[in-house]
Amino acid sequence: MTLSSPVLIGRTDLLxxxxxxxxxxxxxxxELLLLAGEAGIGKTRLLREIARRATGxxxxxxxxxxxxxxxxxxLLTDLGAGLRRDPVTATTGDRILARxxxxxxxxxxxxxxxxxxxxxxxxxxxxxxxxxILITCEDLHWxxxxxxxxxxxxxxxxxTLPILLIGTYRSDELYPRVPMxxxxxxxxxxxxxxxxxxxxxxxxxxxxxxxxxxxxxxxxIAAVFDRSDGIPLHVEEFLAAPDGxxxxxxxxxxxxxxxxxxxxxxxxxxxSVLGRSFDLDLLVAITGLTPARIDAALRELGERFFLQPRxxxxxxxxxxxxxxxALYTDLxxxxxRELHAKAAEAAAAAGFAxxxxxxxxxxxxxxxxxxxxxVSAATEAVALSAHQEAADLYRRALRTADPGSxxxxxxxxxxxxxxxxDDNLGADRAYSQAYHLLLAADPDAAAALLPGWVAVRHQLxxxxxxxxAQLRAGIPLARGVTLARLHxxxxxxxxxxxxxxxxxxxxxxxxxLHGDTPDLDLDATVGSVLLFLGxxxxxxxxxxxxxxxxxxxxxxxxAARAYRMLGSSMSVLVEYERAHRWLTDGIAYAERVxxxxxxxxxxxxxxxxxxATGDVAGAAAQARTALADGRGGITTRITALxxxxxxxxxxxxxxxxxxxxxxxxxxxxxxxxxxxxxxxxGLAELALLAGDADAAITRCEQGWAASAEVKDAxxxxxxxxxxxxxxxxxxxxxxxxEWVTRVSELLRERAIPGTLGALDHxxxxxxxxxxxxxxxxxxxxxxxSFWTARRRFWEGTAVRLDQARCAHRSxxxxxxxxxxxxxxxxxxxxxxxWLAGTPAGAAVSSPLTSREMEVARLVAAGRTDRxxxxxxxxxxxxxxxxxxxxxxxxxxxxxxxIAGWLATVEPSS
Numbered sequence: 001m002t003l004s005s006p007v008l009i010g011r012t013d014l015l016x017x018x019x020x021x022x023x024x025x026x027x028x029x030x031e032l033l034l035l036a037g038e039a040g041i042g043k044t045r046l047l048r049e050i051a052r053r054a055t056g057x058x059x060x061x062x063x064x065x066x067x068x069x070x071x072x073x074x075l076l077t078d079l080g081a082g083l084r085r086d087p088v089t090a091t092t093g094d095r096i097l098a099r100x101x102x103x104x105x106x107x108x109x110x111x112x113x114x115x116x117x118x119x120x121x122x123x124x125x126x127x128x129x130x131x132x133i134l135i136t137c138e139d140l141h142w143x144x145x146x147x148x149x150x151x152x153x154x155x156x157x158x159x160t161l162p163i164l165l166i167g168t169y170r171s172d173e174l175y176p177r178v179p180m181x182x183x184x185x186x187x188x189x190x191x192x193x194x195x196x197x198x199x200x201x202x203x204x205x206x207x208x209x210x211x212x213x214x215x216x217x218x219x220x221i222a223a224v225f226d227r228s229d230g231i232p233l234h235v236e237e238f239l240a241a242p243d244g245x246x247x248x249x250x251x252x253x254x255x256x257x258x259x260x261x262x263x264x265x266x267x268x269x270x271x272s273v274l275g276r277s278f279d280l281d282l283l284v285a286i287t288g289l290t291p292a293r294i295d296a297a298l299r300e301l302g303e304r305f306f307l308q309p310r311x312x313x314x315x316x317x318x319x320x321x322x323x324x325x326a327l328y329t330d331l332x333x334x335x336x337r338e339l340h341a342k343a344a345e346a347a348a349a350a351g352f353a354x355x356x357x358x359x360x361x362x363x364x365x366x367x368x369x370x371x372x373x374x375v376s377a378a379t380e381a382v383a384l385s386a387h388q389e390a391a392d393l394y395r396r397a398l399r400t401a402d403p404g405s406x407x408x409x410x411x412x413x414x415x416x417x418x419x420x421x422d423d424n425l426g427a428d429r430a431y432s433q434a435y436h437l438l439l440a441a442d443p444d445a446a447a448a449l450l451p452g453w454v455a456v457r458h459q460l461x462x463x464x465x466x467x468x469a470q471l472r473a474g475i476p477l478a479r480g481v482t483l484a485r486l487h488x489x490x491x492x493x494x495x496x497x498x499x500x501x502x503x504x505x506x507x508x509x510x511x512x513l514h515g516d517t518p519d520l521d522l523d524a525t526v527g528s529v530l531l532f533l534g535x536x537x538x539x540x541x542x543x544x545x546x547x548x549x550x551x552x553x554x555x556x557x558x559a560a561r562a563y564r565m566l567g568s569s570m571s572v573l574v575e576y577e578r579a580h581r582w583l584t585d586g587i588a589y590a591e592r593v594x595x596x597x598x599x600x601x602x603x604x605x606x607x608x609x610x611x612a613t614g615d616v617a618g619a620a621a622q623a624r625t626a627l628a629d630g631r632g633g634i635t636t637r638i639t640a641l642x643x644x645x646x647x648x649x650x651x652x653x654x655x656x657x658x659x660x661x662x663x664x665x666x667x668x669x670x671x672x673x674x675x676x677x678x679x680x681x682g683l684a685e686l687a688l689l690a691g692d693a694d695a696a697i698t699r700c701e702q703g704w705a706a707s708a709e710v711k712d713a714x715x716x717x718x719x720x721x722x723x724x725x726x727x728x729x730x731x732x733x734x735x736x737x738e739w740v741t742r743v744s745e746l747l748r749e750r751a752i753p754g755t756l757g758a759l760d761h762x763x764x765x766x767x768x769x770x771x772x773x774x775x776x777x778x779x780x781x782x783x784x785s786f787w788t789a790r791r792r793f794w795e796g797t798a799v800r801l802d803q804a805r806c807a808h809r810s811x812x813x814x815x816x817x818x819x820x821x822x823x824x825x826x827x828x829x830x831x832x833x834w835l836a837g838t839p840a841g842a843a844v845s846s847p848l849t850s851r852e853m854e855v856a857r858l859v860a861a862g863r864t865d866r867x868x869x870x871x872x873x874x875x876x877x878x879x880x881x882x883x884x885x886x887x888x889x890x891x892x893x894x895x896x897x898i899a900g901w902l903a904t905v906e907p908s909s
């Protein structure tokens with residue numbers, strides 16, 4: 001009886017698709033194809049059938065193993081070895097392996113970028129050889145970040161190359177910490193990869209599979225189907241079990257293993273300690289069996305479908321990880337330890353990866369030997385910016401460290417790695433332990449941890465006061481460079497909360513302490529502070545200088561940070577031309593140096609610039625891309641949600657509300673004005689468009705209070721006009737005057753050029769509501785010129801309609817119609833709420849009753865109370881009461897203002 005189906009069952013449509021993709025790749029139109037499904041569903045079987053059909057292709061395979069998450073480029077190393085076995089690609093395989101062995105000099109981020117670029121280029125060169133190439137990568141859910149970065153870049157290039165990349169992964173193992181999770185989402189969202197999901201077999205296909213394996217449908221097929229759930233591997237294992245249908249797959253594997261000869265059984269158990277994939281020489285070393293016995297055992301294990309060779313037969317794989325796991329679990333504990341010890345010693349002698357050696361020593365409970373290999377492997381991972389792998393290895397180093405080890409340094413390194421992968425809770429615990437270990441022994445070293453620790457606490461929601469207190473606690477402990485860095489961290493903390501004077505004070509103190517030693521991060525922080533203080537030229541020049549110095553010195557992190565600070569700040573300060581320039585340049589730079597978090601954040605801000613200047617559709621598309629690309633980065637997500645909310649204010653209010661509400665919740669958790677205030681403004685505009693003036697007022701007051709607390713003007717300015725409209729609509733001119741008077745003081749104090757036009761606009765609205773068109777007209781004209789010069793389309797469109805209302809009130813119908821046409825040209829389909837009181841709009845909803853409207857019309861016509869009483873057949877006292885109610889509702893004091901209001905509601909009157 002065989003244990004593997006000679007044909008694929010239920011996969012015909014998938015093979016047809018694969019054939020098309022092979023044909024396209026042979027014609028120079030390749031791609032990345034992902035085969036997804038749960039464990040045992042048949043991904044490897046399908047992959048091997050595709051490889052068999054790839055006639056005329058160079059076929060190279062590689063596989064990730066469970067330990068590869070700790071080994072940077074583990075799968076790429078396997079791929080290099082595979083390429084080396086084929087004479088056509090042997091040179092490329094040698095070059096890849098040599099490049100992976102090179103150490104990192106200088107900036108590890110730069111080294112990683114160059115490594116990814118070099119490895120991608122090497123594999124591309126194989127694709128332009130005389131034959132197209134098929135590269136298969138199994139078990140990507142175990143792959144490391146570096147491998148995934150190279151595959152992602154190859155996926156982008158494959159479209160113009162004769163190369164087909166096929167990767168498999170377990171869809172049931174994409175839990176949040178798996179590096180592939182966000183990688184897959186990003187590639188599929190951007191259509192840089194195609195995914196095939198392998199379904200479970202139905203009852204009929206299960207019967208067909210059983211018949212293909214055994215020659216006939218067995219009598220116990222119903223029980224096999226029920227226990228196997230239609231998963232092909234389970235079907236095969238249950239069919240192969242000699243006595244009935246076991247309760248679990250592990251039982252089925254072990255029952256089948258009992259039928260092996262003693263040496264094959266022993267060899268399978270020994271191989272299981274090496275992992276899903278293993279090297280033949282290493283297996284020989286740990287078993288001590290003669291070559292003849294090993295060959296016989298391997299042959300039996302292959303014939304019984306436990307193992308399958310890879311490449312030239314010097315490496316083997318268990319047919320499935322589930323088989324390996326069952327055999328490994330069944331080993332006696334002492335035997336397992338003995339085999340791990342032998343594997344560690346043999347791997348160390350043969351120069352295997354330090355991560356593998358450390359794992360084997362740890363499993364052998366030989367911590368002393370495991371420790372130095374774990375530290376060495378962690379250091380290598382950091383040099384490659386493989387932070388997830390580094391974190392896992394530092395944890396192993398801590399587990400295996402003896403009492404005399406420098407645990408504080410290990411904990412600090414672990415904290416930095418965890419912060420890099422956004423495991424902020426873990427980083428917080430590691431920083432705390434390291435800090436308290438160092439506090440008595442080396443206070444300066446303890447204080448040096450505080451900037452990184454405070455950054456983590458910021459992500460966990462600590463407010464400014466908590467962060468500042470933590471940093472200040474380190475000042476008495478610090479000296480020299482550490483003291484300067486604490487002041488720089490205080491400057492950054494105050495800058496993020498827009499407490500600009502405090503930020504500048506600490507920034508200059510940090511600069512003084514640094515002396516002649518330049519600190520580019522500090523200069524970038526100070527430059528950003530100067531921008532928000534309204535000193536645009538000074539701050540801009542400083543940030544541009546940081547960019548020039550950092551790029552010249554190949555300091556990629558510092559350069560990318562300066563780009564994002566300059567570009568995003570300009571986008572907030574209504575300097576859209578400068579923002580577009582620096583964000584575009586910054587995105588291109590971040591892509592070149594693979595600073596993807598910075599790239600996605602700048603892309604979200606560029607989407608904001610596109611919305612602010614009127615490209616609503618383009619802004620929404622770019623925001624969605626940034627959201628998908630952002631890999632969960634919270635600042636990118638918040639900014640992208642702002643843009644998506646703004647873009648849907650008119651077209652899809654419910655979608656706008658959802659996006660802005662989520663942004664407000666995320667921003668509120670971060671407790672930063674720059675994260676939450678833009679969402680509140682969007683919700684205020686949404687309320688106004690829906691006619692809910694009270695809700696709009698509440699949001700505007702919320703935004704004002706947050707800005708006033710830190711003396712901010714950059715996030716306050718949009719509220720000026722929105723609040724004026726809300727108060728005029730809901731409560732009348734007097735409260736609107738109070739609002740504009742209150743907020744204008746802060747705007748004038750900061751005097752940021754891009755914000756001041758909001759004041760002319762707001763006062764123009766108030767004068768228009770009061771019927772003072774002579775005063776309103778020049779103010780609205782000034783506001784229109786300001787918004788046009790700044791390319792701010794939202795208020796720019798609205799002010800044209802305000803001008804139309806003013807012209808209509810002044811009996812200039814041609815001018816009014818021209819303003820409406822200009823607004824429509826800029827915006828397209830104008831919101832109904834904006835058209836109220838214009839020649840093209842319907843009357844706004846009146847707060848007056850029908851009787852009060854009758855009285856208001858007669859007041860507008862110049863009638864006295866007695867004349868109105870006579871016409872409406874009511875008493876003069878009742879007329880006086882109606883007039884008083886009208887004044888209260890409209891917030892006006894004079895009868896002429898009632899007439900002015902009525903003219904905006906009923907323009908023909």
